[in-house]
Amino acid sequence: MKKAFSLIEILIVVTIFALLGMLVTSAIALSIKGSQKSETTVKVRENLDYALGIMERQLRGAEAVSGCSGDGLSVSYTSQEGNLSSFACVDVATANGYVASGSARLTSTEVPVSACAFTCLPTDSPTQIQIDISSGLVSLTTKIDLRVY
Numbered sequence: 001m002k003k004a005f006s007l008i009e010i011l012i013v014v015t016i017f018a019l020l021g022m023l024v025t026s027a028i029a030l031s032i033k034g035s036q037k038s039e040t041t042v043k044v045r046e047n048l049d050y051a052l053g054i055m056e057r058q059l060r061g062a063e064a065v066s067g068c069s070g071d072g073l074s075v076s077y078t079s080q081e082g083n084l085s086s087f088a089c090v091d092v093a094t095a096n097g098y099v100a101s102g103s104a105r106l107t108s109t110e111v112p113v114s115a116c117a118f119t120c121l122p123t124d125s126p127t128q129i130q131i132d133i134s135s136g137l138v139s140l141t142t143k144i145d146l147r148v149y
Helices: 007-060
Strands: 064-068 074-078 084-090 098-101 115-121 128-135 138-145
Touching (some): 007 074, 007 098, 007 128, 007 138, 064 115, 074 115, 084 115
Antiparallel strands (some): 064 074, 084 098, 115 128, 128 138
16 A cells, blocks of 8 residues: 555645745845845934034034024034035925035935934034934934134
């Protein structure tokens, strides 16, 4: 007499392998999704760090800082070369917000800035400027001590 697998045994084995395949596929999909989210967060953080670095160098080395705007969306300063310039939060209430230096963008078009504020401390003749920038999951804050000339 020949030994063979019955139809029910084969169906059970196929079902077990199908379930194992679904579990492995969902684990791989979750891993890829987490990796993509991590890469996006790193990209956003690097972009915001770049913008903060530029602002920090320019403001720390400025000859004079005339202060923050009343709404906290911009700060004006005189550069070491004597040029009047500013940093501003542009369109932060929309999905296309960004940080600008004069007329140039400091943040990428791929990184929309959702919240941004400049706070001058003290308000009349600032000696310190606090910058808050947020883009989705990433929020950065820095305080810049200004040089007093």
